[in-house]
Amino acid sequence: MDVxxxxxxxxxxxxxxxxxxxxxxxxxxxxxxxxxxxLALARAGLRVRLYDARxxxxxxxxxxxxxxxxxxxxPYDRAREWIGAEEAREYWRWTESYLDRMAxxxxxxxxxxxxxRLAVDEEEREELRAELDALLExxxxxxxxxxxxxxxxxxxxxxxxxxxxxxxxxxRLVRRLARAAADAGAEIREHSRVESIDELDAESVVVATxxxxxxxLGELEGLxxxxxxxxxxxxxxxxxxxERPHYGRHGFDYWHQREDGSxxxxxxxxxxxxSEFTADEVTTEPVQDALExxxxxxLGSRPRITHRWAGIFGLVLDFLPxxxxxxxQERLWVAGGYSGHGNVLGLACGELVAEAILGRxxxxxxxxxxxxxxxx
Numbered sequence: 001m002d003v004x005x006x007x008x009x010x011x012x013x014x015x016x017x018x019x020x021x022x023x024x025x026x027x028x029x030x031x032x033x034x035x036x037x038x039l040a041l042a043r044a045g046l047r048v049r050l051y052d053a054r055x056x057x058x059x060x061x062x063x064x065x066x067x068x069x070x071x072x073x074x075p076y077d078r079a080r081e082w083i084g085a086e087e088a089r090e091y092w093r094w095t096e097s098y099l100d101r102m103a104x105x106x107x108x109x110x111x112x113x114x115x116x117r118l119a120v121d122e123e124e125r126e127e128l129r130a131e132l133d134a135l136l137e138x139x140x141x142x143x144x145x146x147x148x149x150x151x152x153x154x155x156x157x158x159x160x161x162x163x164x165x166x167x168x169x170x171x172r173l174v175r176r177l178a179r180a181a182a183d184a185g186a187e188i189r190e191h192s193r194v195e196s197i198d199e200l201d202a203e204s205v206v207v208a209t210x211x212x213x214x215x216x217l218g219e220l221e222g223l224x225x226x227x228x229x230x231x232x233x234x235x236x237x238x239x240x241x242x243e244r245p246h247y248g249r250h251g252f253d254y255w256h257q258r259e260d261g262s263x264x265x266x267x268x269x270x271x272x273x274x275s276e277f278t279a280d281e282v283t284t285e286p287v288q289d290a291l292e293x294x295x296x297x298x299l300g301s302r303p304r305i306t307h308r309w310a311g312i313f314g315l316v317l318d319f320l321p322x323x324x325x326x327x328x329q330e331r332l333w334v335a336g337g338y339s340g341h342g343n344v345l346g347l348a349c350g351e352l353v354a355e356a357i358l359g360r361x362x363x364x365x366x367x368x369x370x371x372x373x374x375x376x
Contacts, residue, residue: 029208031061035177036350042184063311073339077134115165118248211314236261
């Protein structure tokens, strides 16, 4: 039961090509960020080795909610206040372009459905209204839903429909990226833990482990805070009620149904918040009990639970990704810190760090500069 729903899908073995001699770039982490980075570097002609301590997609990329959402980890109106109106607008547009990129790369792992951000009370309703107003003012597509009906009736006071968002099978997506990287010449080393960058014969090294501690990041280590997210999946249900990503209570609750009718639900780490800032990838009774009660309430009856699992994401106090060269480390780069919003951001930031290594730094690097964490 502790095998994540996504990782049960069979996966064909990856090509086992090997590079002779040193690599131009070593990538540590076989999730969406690492595989995106390796693919971009390999297609640019670099000699790339990718290492993962487990298997491709075995970490957070195979253990998340399967949501593909535009934007950052903070609401859009807050982003305008915290980082500036122009910077927020460009950030959100950039993530929208990567939803399109994910559709291009993901094939049947990706499905546009739109997403619903829901208000559970009047306070959250007001917050959603402020975010919607900011989105519409800056020309983004969004729709207000007053007192959602159907299966949501009586539970939520309002919602924002984000029409361009999607659901995905995240493990399938990442495995496709890894295969494409291997086809482009990258060497993929699964079950290969890197203990020190000194053991890597590579001109550039990218640490792409997000919230999983690597021990490789020097003074940045621990500033991307490991945070546990727990989920469960039910047996297939007879009616498809929640095809879109649904998320409410400031993201503490999230759920959707797969095409086979299985309901996947996650969140509720706030019922035991002190215990969830951890890299221990196990489920716990308080959070799982809260999830099961929530699902039972949503459905009006207790379904059979088929899967329970946990994954680790990297939380950053300013809710911005951490991407760029590690301070005082000439050949060491990092990409992570997505604060639970990592599917689209991981794809984007993998390519962003690859482009920087190739001498084509993107404008987002200034906003995501790892040095800000050390100077704060």
